[in-house]
Amino acid sequence: MPIMTLAPLIMGATIALILTICGSMPATAQDQTDVVVGYIERRVPPPPVLSNLEKTPDDLGIAGAQLALKDNATTGSFLNQSWTLNSSIVEPDGNFLQAARKLLSQTPFIVVKAPRDDMLALADIPEAQTAIVINTNLADNDLRDSACRSNLLHTHPSRAMLTDALAQFAASKRWTNWVLIGSKSKADIALADSFTHSATKFRLSLREHMVWTFEADMRRNAAAEVPLFLQAAPDHDMLVIADEKHDYGRYVLYNTWLPRPVGGSEGIVPSGWSAAVEQHGAAQLQRRFSYLANREMFAVDYAAWAAVRTIGEAVTRSQSAEAVTVRDYILSDRFELAGFKGRPLTYRTWNGQLRQPIPLTHPRALVAMAPLEGFLHQRNELDTLGLDQPESGCRAFVTGQ
Amino acid sequence: MLIKSMKTTAVFMSIAITTSAAADEMWVSNEKDDTLSVIDIETMEVVRTIEVGERPRGITFSRDHDVLYVCASDSDAVQVIDPATGEILHDLPSGEDPEQFVLHPDNRRLYIANEDDAITTVVDTETRRVIEQINVGIEPEGMAVSPDGKIAITTSETTNMAHWIDTETDKLFANTLVDQRPRHAEFTHDGSELWISAEIGGTVTVFDVASQTEKAKINFKIQGVHQDRVQPVGFEMTKDGRYVFVALGPSNHVAVVDQKTYEVIDYLLVGRRVWHMAFNGDESLLFTTNGVSGDVTVIDVEKLEPIKTIKVGRFPWGVAYRPSP
Structure with a gap:
């Protein structure tokens, strides 16, 4: 029996085969590989809300990236890889692109949590064209559609994936008549549009779209105001x-x-991740996260975790730390990520979106996991959620993969 | 006089024990009930329910079947139980969150996967001391030991590796990548092959033990079940080298694989979310734990047919065979 003091990788036949194709990483695992992942975030002052109850954690997102880096580093310790997270937190008035350029000079793997303008500006700078930029916080449907970028992947679910998940659930319950409440904010209009689209997609009837305009302080008089507001709505099975x-x-x-x-945003909530998710080994991820961050794990943390783990899996399996090889691997059918959602997670080759089940939860338990049984798809049931290939106007991924 | 009466009691007790355990038994750990269900193989009924520590999962008997070891995961202990009385004799130190373990052929060393700690703990069951803790990948789970006792295996679910441990030194001598979320490992009875299931990868990989290289990969396909739901977890091999039975989790099927050609011969419908399994003594029957439906399916090995379902506790996980004493 061969006894070695260190722990070299004994390569399987498949891996050896891949090795001969990509020569960018040292051919023997005994050689050290150092992988740097960049994390960049634009701090945003929290928007004013009626309730004073919650505070957004300061480490939202980056805590997930840190956990995934530890995961990658543990695997790497058996493969002679070292993993480092270089993070850059840009203040609300700071120079985001300058920080992004600095990070890009250190690594082609950039995990981003930032407002839309910053995200797109980063993806569009020349130095980023050969990089892998991963969006961990934006749900905008058009970023997976007409405004997509070939170097921009998304681990955060799109609004369409979230609203489709709720629509599937409602359809399976036969709660076919919806009344929707939205506000006048840009984000809520986008979300309401997405709900409207999902209702059509799953043959639900949107009876009315009501707009919330109250300026009163709802901590005192919700009981009086809300029923009156909703009295005007037509009969419905579900309020969204x-x-x-x-x-x-x-x-x-x-x-x-x-x-x-x-x-929707309250009640039965579709999200990328929730503290109520515990099946498929998720309890372990939740526990490891809370050891590290001393709080529960949110969807943005999960998206950052999935982003850094994506790089980890792709580097380990493709045996390369070079951006082109890693990107090709991520978008190939060989890639899969075990993401504690009961199915392998993969990327959509037409828009760079991470395919993933969407948990529907209330604060104390999982209600359902979409895609729900019975919603079929010729390729992958996960593609019943969000922009499917024929629907997506994204063309950036068609060539030059 | 006093001594004499004590002797009588002792004789009486031994009779009582023999009667209560007349038939062969299957011992099932119920993850979400904190109990064990004991099935009488003759009557196919649960004859005893035994309370144990929190979240019991891994379950195995000593080689002589004198004691039972149970991983009480959330109690952070391996409990040692007298199978005759169901009494918990003592706890073994196990490291945090023990999930699965394997007893070395020396009947003394337990190799335990500590799921939360990325560690494999080696415990001496006689001195009740930890001999060694070995750093492995994240979420270690599957545990196996070679028939000659020279190699122990830990698989890590998030690192996606099999870690090969030299049991003389308790050091790693190889680490091999496997598919996503490896769950269970077993050596063939001749020790020449190591089989590892990957739950999310949907495969079973066969390794050549001498070279630690991949020899074959088995894929599963069940008509009418989406590929993503076909998730290989626990499996067992027949001693005659004929079959390997592979539990396919939420697909609610067990695959029958030819141990020599690696071909899938059949898929048998069992209960929901099938986890682990164990043979009876002559390997004529196979008992599978079905987590979600909370029952055990009994399979006739010769006919390759499920013949009975037995209701047990909530979320049955592990199962171990005990011959009548």
Whole structure:
């Protein structure tokens, strides 16, 4: 029996085969490989909301990246890889692109949590063209559609994936008549549009789209205001709330005119991740995260975790730390990520979106995991959620993969 | 006089024990009930339910079947149980969150996967001391030991590796990548091959033990079940070298694989989310634990047919065979 003091990789036949194709990483695993992952974030002052209850954690996102880096580093310790996270937190008035350029000079793997303008400006600078930029916080559908970029991948689910998940759930329950409440904010209009589209896609009937305009302080008079507001709505099976900031939606629950289930931004909530997810080994990820961050794991943390783990899997399996090889591997059918959602996670080759099940939760438990049984797709059931290939106007991925 | 009466009691007790354990038994750990269900193989009924520590998962008997070891994961202990009385004799130090373990052929050393700690703990069951803790990948789970006792294996679910441990030194001598979320490992009875299941990868990989290289990969396909739901977890090999039975998790099927040609011969429908399994003594029957449906399916090995379902506790996980004493 061969006894070695160190722990070299004994390569399987498949890996040896891949090795001969890509020569960028040292051919023997005994040689040290140092992989740097960049994390860049633009700090944004939290928007004003009616409730004073919650505070956004300062380490939202980066804590997930740090956990994934530890995961990668543990695997790497058996393969002679070292893993480093170089992070750059840009203040609200700081120079984001300058920080991005600096990070790009250190690594082609850039994990981003930033507002839309910063995200796109980063993806468009010349130094980033050969890089892999991963969006961990933006749900905008057009970033997976007409405004997509070939170097921009998304581990955060799109709004379409989230609203499709709720629509599937409603359809499976036969809650076919919806009333939607939105606000006048840009994000809520985008979310309401996405709900409207999902309702059509899954043959639900959107009876009315109501707009929240109250300026009162709902901490005191929700019980009085909300039923009156909803009295005007037509009969429905489910009330859907589009309130991305979590501003007014919380006051709607149990104050409706008719006794109806509530979903969307409150009630039954579709998200990339929630503290209530525990199946498929998720409890372990939740526990490891809370050891590290002393708080629960949110969807943005999960997206950052998945982004850094994506790089980890691709580097380990492709035996390369070079951006072109890693990107090709990520978008190939050989790539898969075990993401604690019960199915392998892969990327859509037409827009760089991470395919993933969407948990529908309330604060204390999982209600359902989309895609729900019975929603079929010729390629992958996960593609019943979000922009499918024929629907997506993204062309940046067609050539030059 | 006093001594004499004590003797009588002792004789009486031994009779009582023999009667209560007349038939062969299957011992099942119920993950979400904190109990064990004991099935009488003759009557195919649960005859005893035994309370144990929190979240019991891994379960195995000593080589002589004198004691039972149970991983009480959330109690951070391996519990040692007298199978005759169901009494918990003592706890073994196990490291944090023990999930699965394997007993070395020396009947003394337990190799334990500590899921939360990325560690494999080696415990001496006689001195009740930790001999060694070995750093492995994240979320270690599957544990195996070669028939000659020279190699122990830990698979790590998030690192996606099999870690090969030299049991003389308790050091790693090889680390091999496998598919996503490796769950279970077993050596063939002749020790020449190591089989490893990958839950999310959907495969079973066969390694050549001498060279630690991949020899074959087995894929599964069940008509009418989406590929993503076909998730290989626990498996067992027949001693005659004929079959390997592979639990395919939420697909609710067990695959029957030819141990020599690696071909899938059949898929047998069992309960929901099938986890692990164990043979009876002559390997004529196979008992599978079905986590979600909370029952055990009994399979006739010769006919390759499920013949009975037995209701047990909530989320049955592990299962171990005990011959009648």
